[in-house]
Amino acid sequence: xxxxxAILVVVLIxxxxxxQLKFGIKGGVSTxxxxxxxxxxxxxxxxxxxxxxxxxxxxxxxGGAFVRLxxxxxxxxxxxxxxxxxxxxxVTDITNQAKPxxxxxxxxxxxxxxxxxxxxxxxxxxxxxxPVASMLINSPKSIIINPDYKNNYKKMTIGxxxxxxxxxxxxxTFDLRYEGSLKKYQNQIQNTTGKKFNLDDRPNxxxxxxxxMF
Numbered sequence: 768x769x770x771x772x773a774i775l776v777v778v779l780i781x782x783x784x785x786x787q788l789k790f791g792i793k794g795g796v797s798t799x800x801x802x803x804x805x806x807x808x809x810x811x812x813x814x815x816x817x818x819x820x821x822x823x824x825x826x827x828x829x830g831g832a833f834v835r836l837x838x839x840x841x842x843x844x845x846x847x848x849x850x851x852x853x854x855x856x857x858v859t860d861i862t863n864q865a866k867p868x869x870x871x872x873x874x875x876x877x878x879x880x881x882x883x884x885x886x887x888x889x890x891x892x893x894x895x896x897x898p899v900a901s902m903l904i905n906s907p908k909s910i911i912i913n914p915d916y917k918n919n920y921k922k923m924t925i926g927x928x929x930x931x932x933x934x935x936x937x938x939x940t941f942d943l944r945y946e947g948s949l950k951k952y953q954n955q956i957q958n959t960t961g962k963k964f965n966l967d968d969r970p971n972x973x974x975x976x977x978x979x980m981f
Contacts, residue, residue, distance in 0.1 A: 787837040791940065794830035795976030799852050801825075802969050811915040811958035815862050818910060818956070818966065821855040821871065829880065829974065837888065844884040844895070852876040852970060854954075856910050874907035882928050896929035899946065910956060910966075919955040919963065924948065928974070940978040947971050 803820040810816075831848035854876070859869040879902045886895030901924045909918045930944030948969045956964045 787835075789835045789837075789980045791833050791835065791978045791980040792831070793833060793846070793848075793940070793942075793976045793978030795828065795942075795974060797827045797829060797850070797852070797946075797972045797974045798824040799827060799854075799970050799972040801854050802971070803966065807956075807964055807966060809911065809916070809956055809958070809964050811913075811960065811962075813862060814860070814913065814915065816911055816913075817859045817861055818964075819857045820966075821857060823855075825853040825855065827851040827853060827972075829976065831880075833978070835980070840888045842886050842888060842893075842895075844882075844886065846880070846882045846884070848880045848882070850878045850880045850901075852878065852972070854907075854970065856966075858911055870912075872908075872910040872912075874910065875905075876903060876907055877905040878903055884928065886932075891934050893932040893934065893942075895932065895942075895944075896927065899926050899928050900924075901926065910954075915959045917957055919957055921950065921954075924950045926950070930974075934980075938980055940980055942974070942976045942978070944974045944976075945971070946974060 800822055801820040802822060807818045809818055829848045829850040831846060833844055833846040835842050835844040854874045856872045857869045858872050859867045861867045880899055882897060882899040884895040884897040886893050903920055903922050909916060926946055926948045928944045928946045930942060932942040934940050954966045
């Protein structure tokens with residue numbers, strides 16, 4: 768027991784001394800692309816629409832703070848970030864129209880992202896990956912401009928991030944990451960009868976950021 772207590776005391780004293788704790792702020796831009804497997808047909812009463820995602824990349828930004836705990840070349844880095852994202856869909860009312868005219872529905876998302884990255888340091892270079900929880904903090908407008916429809920959003924989703932980074936002068940930090948979604952359905956359209964249409968939209972993003980460590 769005495770030996771165990773002695774080892775525990777040594778660990779409690781040595782680990783903080785050998786580890787390195789840093790705080791930082793960061794910000795950057797992202798490019799998000801939206802994918803759907805097929806065009807969705809949405810019907811309520813006698814009104815029918817088709818909905819398709821516009822997959823071209825949209826730009827957003829992110830910014831916030833992080834903490835990095837390093838030990839023996841390995842580190843863990845939780846972050847708290849405010850992020851923005853834009854989705855665009857082509858919506859067409861095909862009810863009793865010989866030549867339906869589509870319109871573009873744009874949705875702006877504001878979120879709080881909480882990535883928890885685990886990484887390996889190779890000199891100034893870093894490799895990292897980890898889960899990210901995203902909390903929606905606004906109410907994007909409906910995709911379909913019709914009082915018979917409303918949108919349902921997942922307030923909390925789980926995804927992942929992975930990428931590379933580099934630190935300069937122990938102060939500047941740069942990161943390039945890929946973000947993917949673990950949830951297949953994040954957005955739904957519901958009509959007045961209660962029927963829900965899964966849009967099967969899965970946003971993927973590349974994030975580039977620069978930060979300062981203290």
